[in-house]
Amino acid sequence: MDEFSFIDNIKPNTYRQNKLIKGIGDDAAIFRMGNEDTVIAVDTFVEGVHFTKETLEPWQIGYRLMAANLSDLAAMGAAPLFYLASVVIPDELPDADVLQIFSGMKKLADVYGVDLIGGDTTSGGLLTLSLTIIGSVPVGKARLRSDARPGDLVFVTGTLGDAGAGLDLLLNNIPVNCPEAEKRKLIKRHQLPTPRVEFALKLREIGRVALNDISDGLANELNEIAASSNVLIEIDDALVPVSKALSHFPKERLDYYKYFAGEDFELVGTVAKSDFPKVEEIAAEAGVRVTEIGFVSYNKERNGKVLLRKNGVLKTLRKKGYVHRKSREKS
Amino acid sequence: MDEFSFIDNIKPNTYRQNKLIKGIGDDAAIFRMGNEDTVIAVDTFVEGVHFTKETLEPWQIGYRLMAANLSDLAAMGAAPLFYLASVVIPDELPDADVLQIFSGMKKLADVYGVDLIGGDTTSGGLLTLSLTIIGSVPVGKARLRSDARPGDLVFVTGTLGDAGAGLDLLLNNIPVNCPEAEKRKLIKRHQLPTPRVEFALKLREIGRVALNDISDGLANELNEIAASSNVLIEIDDALVPVSKALSHFPKERLDYYKYFAGEDFELVGTVAKSDFPKVEEIAAEAGVRVTEIGFVSYNKERNGKVLLRKNGVLKTLRKKGYVHRKSREKS
CATH class of the missing domain: 3.30.1330.10 (PurM-like, N-terminal domain)
Known part of the structure; x- marks a missing residue:
């Protein structure tokens, strides 16, 4: 040819x-x-x-x-x-x-x-x-990661970590005691991800939303929003939405899937609390799950950082999952 | 890093x-x-x-x-x-x-x-x-290859074949009895070509010009103009501008350099005869050589084709130099 x-x-x-x-x-x-x-x-x-x-x-x-x-x-x-x-x-x-x-x-x-x-x-x-x-x-309606404001809440679409778990199944043959249909769903999330186009376009009804897509892991994306907007972001591990199927996976891999693996191509955003009911309404119209996972605040010493509350302990969530010249080979 | x-x-x-x-x-x-x-x-x-x-x-x-x-x-x-x-x-x-x-x-x-x-x-x-x-x-001022009209003359900027000859020197160590400074010039034409940006922008003064850049060889570009505009193009080999240095190269390589090697990143165009003095004036202002090499006509049976007059003989000049999936490896 x-x-x-x-x-x-x-x-x-x-x-x-x-x-x-x-x-x-x-x-x-x-x-x-x-x-x-x-x-x-x-x-x-x-x-x-x-x-x-x-x-x-x-x-x-x-x-x-x-x-x-x-x-x-x-x-x-x-x-x-x-x-x-x-x-x-x-x-x-x-x-x-x-x-x-x-x-x-x-x-x-x-x-x-x-x-x-x-x-x-x-x-x-x-x-x-x-x-x-x-x-x-x-004109002027693009969603920038620099638009997060103290008082916003943080939301994500869909469930996080499915694509990473699916890729793990494909590559590493890890022993997972989970129905085959569930496994196939996770693998499909890696192979044929759904970008949240419709949801993002409907969001235009809302004046201000800070938005990133989760390509490099939630930890990376939140750090980008926190740094660009010069705010402190805190999220609660218990609120981060994951598929039931992930409960069958090795516990030590869960944080990797949820925060660092990325490539779910879900969206993470921050929006004024008063606008969140509208976000939920739009998500329902678009057939997309949306979950509140944390909030944005101002803290002179810690602006630009992301905190993760897990089992009662507050830790700094670093980019880790970021794309350096090597990392894509792993993901 | x-x-x-x-x-x-x-x-x-x-x-x-x-x-x-x-x-x-x-x-x-x-x-x-x-x-x-x-x-x-x-x-x-x-x-x-x-x-x-x-x-x-x-x-x-x-x-x-x-x-x-x-x-x-x-x-x-x-x-x-x-x-x-x-x-x-x-x-x-x-x-x-x-x-x-x-x-x-x-x-x-x-x-x-x-x-x-x-x-x-x-x-x-x-x-x-x-x-x-x-x-x-x-708006509407883009230069399309479909804008050639019967009666136009055909012009090119610069000299053709230098980049191909320069690459030949780099790759094939062909025996060429030509001053080193000339060789370096040809090699530079391959390594650091000059796009004709200024000339192209000044050409805006002229209402209609059909234009292609010579990336895949003059034969290819002329065929694209002839096909898109549904016209017959005829050029004269004796008029195609080449550097003096090329006279030292093996004769059998000359046609390859001039018509098929490409990557000189010169421009080839067609324009109404009455507009050509203006093209020459613009070329002089931009410090670019411009040469008339042929003309455009209408011929129901042969529209879409390119003819090359050489040593008194008229031949069809085919794309040959075109980029199929293999050819770039050669060039």
């Missing part, structure tokens, strides 16, 4: 976004955002680092990469519109697998009408996918 | 573009394009495919990748504003080399005040760089 028949295979027949002026087929793509702000992020997956043949099928690689990118936009309160996909394809990879990867991306993109508008294809090397995602948000 | 100190190292202290709302430091970047159209492209370089330790120093990798991306925007008539850089870094690569790559990107970005606003960093695998570039163009 040369690049031209490849592009013919993945090129959309029609574009759905009316903000698009020119899609695939020139030196660059063109869009017209009009009155809205443009939000843009890039995420890269590498074979052996973010996935292996054992953890993801080809279409799941594309699906999961798209989920990670959509999650970044959701965390900004942006509506997804376009993506560009750059792929490095090893010579030995069958064409069918490459097309499957793209169809996995498209499967999730289609849910939101997101259009593929460009990219780059290179042969050789290690299977590497780099996705640039573009969305829009009404 | 963990990801945080790495980001601190490459993060700009100040942003220069007033269209930027939020740069590095949240889940995504935000910009506000106002009345202008947004132009976006992505280009990926992989070690062993686009460069090796023998062909490019670390800072040259960054510089050349930036040049390739700026060239895409120039070919659209867009002013460059922002970039996102995604890098996959092998464990054994010294931190200093990584920083050099970024400083090479920045060196050329700084010429145009282009700001780094995001990216992604992954450890492991093969050195891979993916650059997303964003620019702006007044």
Whole structure:
């Protein structure tokens, strides 16, 4: 398959976004955002680092990469519109697998009408996918991690740690006495995560929300919010929502799943207490679980930090789960 | 170097573009394009495919990748504003080399005040760089390859084939009896190409220009213009501008350099004859050589094709130099 028949295979027949002026087929793509702000992020997956043949099928690689990118936009309160996909394809990879990867991306993109508008294809090397995602948000309405205020409460969507536990099942064959159906659910949370796009867009009804997506672990995301907003955040371990299935896992792994493994692509946010009933209402409409797990305060000495209350003891929750140059190999 | 100190190292202290709302430091970047159209492209370089330790120093990798991306925007008539850089870094690569790559990107970005606003960093695998570039163009003023019209003349900037010849010198040690200074010039054209940004922006004075950048060889670019515009293009081999140094190279390589090697990052365009004096004037102002090499016509049977007149014979010039999944390994 040369690049031209490849592009013919993945090129959309029609574009759905009316903000698009020119899609695939020139030196660059063109869009017209009009009155809205443009939000843009890039995420890269590498074979052996973010996935292996054992953890993801080809279409799941594309699906999961798209989920990670959509999650970044959701965390900004942006509506997804376009993506560009750059792929490095090893010579030995069958064409069918490459097309499957793209169809996995498209499967999730289609849910939101997101259009593929460009990219780059290179042969050789290690299977590497780099996705640039573009969305829009009404002027000044982007959700920043610097918007947490003392008095806010802290909430998360969904349950935390499922993706980490699912990956552990895939990679390490740990002995877990838990129904197979439950195991499959956890594994699916790793392979086919659901970005919280609808919930994030409905949240626009609320004036101010600080928001991050949980890609690098709750500990990391909370520390980013605390640092950017210059506030102290305290959460209660007993309130952090986890799936029942996790009770079957080794106790010493639980904190890792909940706080450091990340990649659940849930959202963590802070909002004024008076706005939380509205958040709960929106979550119910979007079919997403939302849970209050802590609060934001001001403490001159400890602003920028995150505290975890667990078994009556208050500890500093550090980033640990952060992405340094090595950490992605583990996750 | 963990990801945080790495980001601190490459993060700009100040942003220069007033269209930027939020740069590095949240889940995504935000910009506000106002009345202008947004132009976006992505280009990926992989070690062993686009460069090796023998062909490019670390800072040259960054510089050349930036040049390739700026060239895409120039070919659209867009002013460059922002970039996102995604890098996959092998464990054994010294931190200093990584920083050099970024400083090479920045060196050329700084010429145009282009700001780094995001990216992604992954450890492991093969050195891979993916650059997303964003620019702006007044509404409806983008330069499309579909805008060639019968009666237009065809022009190119600069000289063609230098980068291909330079790469040949680096890789194949071919016997060329040519002054060392000339050889160094050719090699520099491969390592540190100059995108024709200024010329492309000044061209805005002209109402209609079809434009491509010569990244995949003149044969490929002309075929793209002919196909997109549904016209017949004819060029004259004797008119295609080449450096004097190329006369020292094996004759059988010349066509390859001129038509197929690409990566000179010059521009090829078509424009109404009456507008060409203005193009020449703009080229002079921008310090760029511009040469008329052929013309555009309408021929029901042969529209979409490119003809090359050489030694009195007219041949079809096919894409050949096109990038299929293998070809980049050669170039």
